[in-house]
Amino acid sequence: MAAKPKLAVFKFASCDGCQLSLLDAEDELLAVADAVEIAYFLEARTRTLEGPYDVGLVEGSITTAHDAERIRRIRDQCQFLVTIGACATSGGIQSLRNWADVNEFISQVYAHPEYIKTLATSTPVADHVIVDFELRGCPINKHQLVELVAALLQGRKPRVPRYSVCIDCKRKHVVCVAVAQGVACLGPVTQAGCGVICPAYHRECFGCFGPKEQPNLASLLGHYANRGADAVQLVRLTRNFNGYAPEFREASDDLETAAALGNTPDAPS
Amino acid sequence: MAQTITINPVTRIEGHAKITLHLDDQGKVADAMFHITQFRGFEKFVEGRPLREMPSIMARICGICPVSHLVASAKACDELLAVEIPAVAAKLRRVMNLAQLVQSHALSFFHLSSPDLMLGMDADPKERNIFGLIAKHPEFARDGILLRKFGQQIIERLGGKRIHPAWVVPGGVNEPLAEQTRNEILSEIPGALAIARRTLEWFKSIAPKFEEEIESFANFPTMHLGLVGPRGELEHYDGAMRFCNEDGEKIVDLTEHRRYDEFIGEFVEPWTYLKFPFFKKRGYPDGVYRVGPLSRLIVADRCGTPLADHELTDFRLRLGRAPMSSFYSHWARLIECIYGCEKLVQLLEAPDILDEYVQSRASVNRLEGVGVSEAPRGTLLHHYRIDRNGQMRWLNLIIATGHNNLAMNRGIKQAAERFIRAEKIEEGALNRVEAVIRAFDPCLSCSTHAWGQMQLLMQLRGPQGELLHELRRD
Numbered sequence: 001m002a003a004k005p006k007l008a009v010f011k012f013a014s015c016d017g018c019q020l021s022l023l024d025a026e027d028e029l030l031a032v033a034d035a036v037e038i039a040y041f042l043e044a045r046t047r048t049l050e051g052p053y054d055v056g057l058v059e060g061s062i063t064t065a066h067d068a069e070r071i072r073r074i075r076d077q078c079q080f081l082v083t084i085g086a087c088a089t090s091g092g093i094q095s096l097r098n099w100a101d102v103n104e105f106i107s108q109v110y111a112h113p114e115y116i117k118t119l120a121t122s123t124p125v126a127d128h129v130i131v132d133f134e135l136r137g138c139p140i141n142k143h144q145l146v147e148l149v150a151a152l153l154q155g156r157k158p159r160v161p162r163y164s165v166c167i168d169c170k171r172k173h174v175v176c177v178a179v180a181q182g183v184a185c186l187g188p189v190t191q192a193g194c195g196v197i198c199p200a201y202h203r204e205c206f207g208c209f210g211p212k213e214q215p216n217l218a219s220l221l222g223h224y225a226n227r228g229a230d231a232v233q234l235v236r237l238t239r240n241f242n243g244y245a246p247e248f249r250e251a252s253d254d255l256e257t258a259a260a261l262g263n264t265p266d267a268p269s
Numbered sequence: 270m271a272q273t274i275t276i277n278p279v280t281r282i283e284g285h286a287k288i289t290l291h292l293d294d295q296g297k298v299a300d301a302m303f304h305i306t307q308f309r310g311f312e313k314f315v316e317g318r319p320l321r322e323m324p325s326i327m328a329r330i331c332g333i334c335p336v337s338h339l340v341a342s343a344k345a346c347d348e349l350l351a352v353e354i355p356a357v358a359a360k361l362r363r364v365m366n367l368a369q370l371v372q373s374h375a376l377s378f379f380h381l382s383s384p385d386l387m388l389g390m391d392a393d394p395k396e397r398n399i400f401g402l403i404a405k406h407p408e409f410a411r412d413g414i415l416l417r418k419f420g421q422q423i424i425e426r427l428g429g430k431r432i433h434p435a436w437v438v439p440g441g442v443n444e445p446l447a448e449q450t451r452n453e454i455l456s457e458i459p460g461a462l463a464i465a466r467r468t469l470e471w472f473k474s475i476a477p478k479f480e481e482e483i484e485s486f487a488n489f490p491t492m493h494l495g496l497v498g499p500r501g502e503l504e505h506y507d508g509a510m511r512f513c514n515e516d517g518e519k520i521v522d523l524t525e526h527r528r529y530d531e532f533i534g535e536f537v538e539p540w541t542y543l544k545f546p547f548f549k550k551r552g553y554p555d556g557v558y559r560v561g562p563l564s565r566l567i568v569a570d571r572c573g574t575p576l577a578d579h580e581l582t583d584f585r586l587r588l589g590r591a592p593m594s595s596f597y598s599h600w601a602r603l604i605e606c607i608y609g610c611e612k613l614v615q616l617l618e619a620p621d622i623l624d625e626y627v628q629s630r631a632s633v634n635r636l637e638g639v640g641v642s643e644a645p646r647g648t649l650l651h652h653y654r655i656d657r658n659g660q661m662r663w664l665n666l667i668i669a670t671g672h673n674n675l676a677m678n679r680g681i682k683q684a685a686e687r688f689i690r691a692e693k694i695e696e697g698a699l700n701r702v703e704a705v706i707r708a709f710d711p712c713l714s715c716s717t718h719a720w721g722q723m724q725l726l727m728q729l730r731g732p733q734g735e736l737l738h739e740l741r742r743d
Contacts, residue, residue, distance in 0.1 A: 017332020017433060023380065023399075024421055024431050038400055093329050096314035139332060139433055197429035201436070201443040206325065208433075236318060241329070 004037040005054035005153065010074055012060030012067050013094060013122060017139035018085035019059050025142045032146075035153055051077030055152055061087040061094060061122045068128055075129035080152065083125045084145070086138035086241045090210055093138075095122040095244035124244065133158060138208040138241040141193050161192045162213040165205050168192045174199045184224040184237055189215035189247070210242040217251035231259035288702065290685050298685045312664055320346055320633065320659040321439060327651065328433045330666075333376065336369035336424060337644030338651075339437040340506065344640030345651040346439030348527070349659075351634035357624040358441030360616050363506045364454075365427050365437065366642065367616075370505060371461065371609040372420025373645035374562070374602040378468070379413020382599060385704055386475060390482070391697040412464045416606065419461040423613075426450050441628035451617050458610050462576075465606035469580065472603055479596060485687045486705050487595035487680025490515035492548055492558035493567045494672060496643050497522065501570030503577070503608060505643035511568045512548060512558065517591035519568075527639040529650060533667070545674050546667055557675040560647025561709065562601035567591045572604070574611035580604045595680060595709055602645075633659045644669050646709075673709050680705045 009019050025032070036055075056078030062068050075081055083089045091098065098121045125131055135148055135158075144160050151158040161167075165187035169176060177199050178185040185204035187196075191212040198205050211217075221234050238252040290298050311330060318326065327342040328335035340362055347354055380399045384392075387406055403410040421431040427446070428434020436443045476483075497511045498504040509522035512532065523532060536545040536553045548556030558564075567590070572578045581604060588597060616622065633655065640651045647669030654663040670677075684705040688698040 015329055015332035015335075017329075017335065020332050020376075021431075023376070023417070093326065094311075094314070100314065138329065139430075142431075195429060197435055200429065203435065203443075 004035065006052075007036040007038055007055045007057070007149075008051075008053040008074075008078065009038075009057045010059070012058070012071070012088070012125075013063040014060030014085065014087040014092065016059070018088075018137075019057070021084075021140050021142045021145055022057075025146050028146050032149060036149070053078045054080065055149075056081045058083050058088050058125050059085055061091045061124060062128055063094065063122045071125055071128050080132050081125075081129070082133045082135060082148065083131050084135045085140050086136065086208065086210065087122075088125045089134045089136055089245070090242040090248075091122045091124050091244035093241050093243075096239060097122060098244055099239070122244070135160070136191055136209040136242075137193055141195070144193060163192055164188050164212045164215075165190045165192050165194065165196055165199070165209070168196045169199050172196055172200065177202060177204055182227065184221075184229045184234060186237060186240075188220055189217050204237075206240045207238070207242050207248065210245045211247040215247050217247055218254070221251060221255060231255050235259075288681060290682075290689065298682060298689060312666070315661045315664060317660050320349060320653075320655055320661065323653070323661065324437055324439070325433070325435055330668075332433070334369060334373055334644045334646065335433045336365055336428075336437070337642060337649050339434070340366050340642045341640045341644075341649045341651040343437045343439055344507075344642060345638040345653045346640070348638030348640065349633060349635050349653065349655055350439055350629075350631040352440050352629040352631045354441045354629050355624070355626050357445070357621050358627045358629075359506070360619060360622055361427070361442050361446055361627065362437055364446075364613060364616050365424055365434075366506050367609045367613055368420040368423035368427075370420070370643075370645050371465075371606050372417045372424070374606050374609075375413055375417035375420065377645070378599060378602050379410070379416070382704075383409070383413065385700070386472075386479070386599070390700055390704065412468060416461055416464045416468075419457055420609075422457075423454055426454065438628065440630055443628070445625045445627050446623055448623055451622060455614065455617050458614055462607065462610040465603060465610060466576070469600075469603040469607065472600060476596075476600065481687075482701070482704070483594045483596045485684050485701075487676055487683060487709070488593050489679060489683065490593055491676050492520070492551075492556070493517070493564035493591070494558050494560050494648055495565035495568040496641070496648065497569050498573065500573070502573035503565060503569040503571070503605075505565075507642070510641060510648065513568045513591070515591065515593075517567045526641045526650070527637070527652075529639060529641075529652075529667075535667070535671075544671060546672050547675065554675055557679070558672065559595075559676045560669050560672040561598060562605050562645070562647075563592070563595065563598040564647065565643065566601045566604065572608050574608055574615070576611055577604055577608035580607060595676075595705070598709070633657065646670065647672055670709075677706065677709050680709065 009022070011019060022032070056074055058071070058074065058081065062071060086092050087094070126134070133148070135144055137144070144158075147160065148158045166176075169187060174196050176185075177183050178187070181202065183204045185199070186207040187199060187205035189211055190205050190207045191209040193209045196205075217238070221238070224234060225231070235252045235255050238248045238255075242248055243252065292298060311327070315323070315326060323346055324339045324342040327338040330338050343362070379402075384398050384402050387402060387409065392401075399410065399413075402413075424434055425431045427442075427450070428436035492515065493513045495511060496504040496506075496508040498508045509524045510526060510529070510532075511522050512520040514520055521532065523529065532549055533546050534549045534553065534556070536547055538545060545553065546558075547553045548558055550556070566572075566581060566584065569581075572581050584600060584604060636656070637654050638652075642649055648667075649669060650665075650667040652665040652667075653661060656662050681702060684702050688695075688701045
């Protein structure tokens with residue numbers, strides 16, 4: 001490779017945990033600094049973002065009109081655009097406001113709500129521009145991040161699993177919390193990558209890594225409902241860090257509609 | 270001719286925070302306002318969610334100090350359950366909290382602030398970042414990376430991951446400490462301690478060179494707030510909230526945290542989303558106080574560990590009991606890193622540290638609870654109200670950046686008065702104003718600065734709003 005590829009990191013509404021994961025890759029940080037040019041900051045004195053960049057990593061969700069405009073400019077500047085973390089890929093925990101009246105939120109917290117300029121929603125980056133690759137997680141897994149950077153340097157597709165948390169639970173000999181404890185767990189519909197931390201602590205999965213490939217939420221939630229979980233609890237379970245991911249969103253909306261009509265979710269046939 | 274300068278820093282997102290400076294007719298800085306413009310809405314969207322989810326959700330407020338939110342949240346939940354957590358669980362929470370303190374201080378000092386100290390405030394911004402440091406001073410940068418790794422690895426070993434770990438829960442912690450993990454951590458402490466000690470020696474040797482910064486980095490008297498232990502020692506997990514006056518003399522030790530609102534008022538200014546806490550007895554804005562590493566060293570009578578106490582004595586001999594300039598926060602952070610290493614040894618060598626009973630269980634016994642701990646950046650308070658089913662009804666959070674809000678605004682004004690000359694804005698001036706914010710190390714600026722520098726927009730405008738001069742860094 002002739003010139004070092006130019007890497008840029010952009011942040012929207014988020015907690016910074018995902019971009020800090022890059023700093024957390026201590027052993028690899030020096031090598032990364034050597035292999036790529038962290039371009040966004042090095043050309044930082046210019047008025048506009050001086051692109052183009054080979055790779056743009058985007059953290060955070062889109063919550064203001066200005067953000068929506070800015071992400072379009074960033075897309076134009078980046079050859080390969082990767083969203084990192086739950087906020088960027090699905091809208092994040094703050095997308096819970098998408099189901100509420102945002103003005104009520106604001107007036108409860110702030111004495112002068114007229115100063116708040118925010119969109120009514122917190123939306124994923126992919127709702128605004130085309131995204132080339134999504135790195136999931138709340139926060140992302142640093143090994144997956146290193147794999148991503150390595151794959152991009154080698155010009156190949158990153159190898160990131162799309163199967164469910166259940167596979168990793170079995171691999172790690174973690175006893176199934178849904179079967180053994182009878183709790184409603186999102187593991188069967190959530191993408192692996194977290195290292196099954198919560199089930200290993202005997203807790204249900206909250207879906208930090210978002211929906212796995214082709215999840216069947218209607219079936220799973222119907223199963224939990226059959227076993228006695230109420231609709232309110234199941235809605236809350238699916239509306240979490242990745243609650244606005246399309247598959248999770250549809251499931252929780254369907255549950256709410258069904259509950260409003262007085263129906264219980266369908267049992268799997 | 271009155272003018273307005275706007276500095277639009279922010280987390281790489283224009284729209285999270287900005288600074289406006291108002292110039293008077295003589296071109297002098299008349300007022301400074303630090304606006305927080307981000308809004309995520311945690312206070313509202315947790316309504317109706319069960320108590321047990323709170324620590325995990327609250328950790329998502331911040332990717333830099335998630336453990337601090339975990340701990341404060343879990344402590345508020347302990348109150349709602351009205352349980353006494355097992356002694357070993359308190360020790361293990363302390364271990365994680367100290368690991369967080371060390372890693373966060375390392376990030377703040379090495380990754381964010383040391384490029385200014387090592388390469389100079391006026392150095393080319395292209396190099397004035399952690400990567401420039403790696404290129405120019407690889408050994409020093411490696412020390413910083415390793416010290417942060419030391420803390421982050423402890424968090425990962427205990428909680429499964431470094432950011433947003435799930436291990437601290439209402440009533441205690443999830444899993445006991447394994448003997449092997451204990452031994453691994455203990456074996457790494459000497460290396461971390463050596464880094465902290467040699468970095469402090471280096472800092473002491475270069476600090477006098479920054480005379481101008483010392484004089485202008487929020488260098489004015491304020492009260493201070495921080496937790497202290499039963500014998501007045503430095504404390505980060507539990508203990509009395511101690512308010513001290515400008516000279517470091519105790520005003521009050523508040524042991525019942527739920528009475529915090531008798532002492533702390535929260536003032537709202539129309540131009541920012543961040544409230545202004547103040548000490549009620551002195552009123553607003555005279556009740557300005559600060560929190561953070563420097564404040565903790567001022568309010569504490571002693572550290573309580575040998576090497577840190579030795580350094581604290583030296584610190585006080587050189588600077589007095591209550592040094593005013595926030596520039597000295599860097600110094601305080603390094604002393605706290607030494608303290609953290611020493612305290613970790615004490616905790617991990619305690620005979621009961623491997624006890625297996627680590628979580629008290631109870632259902633809801635109170636409808637209101639307050640949890641207080643020291644985050645790396647200062648006192649953190651979580652206040653929850655729930656219903657009888659254990660579902661959240663209301664919450665109030667006072668974060669370190671909030672406590673410091675009044676002082677930070679004054680500090681920005683002071684630096685601007687000194688470094689901003691009307692009509693023209695220099696890059697170095699911009700960096701110095703930014704560096705004041707960095708010395709307070711608000712979560713915001715620390716996050717914004719994670720990759721080198723904040724986005725800044727500083728505008729100088731005439732009375733009709735015409736643009737006279739603009740300096741911008743994206």
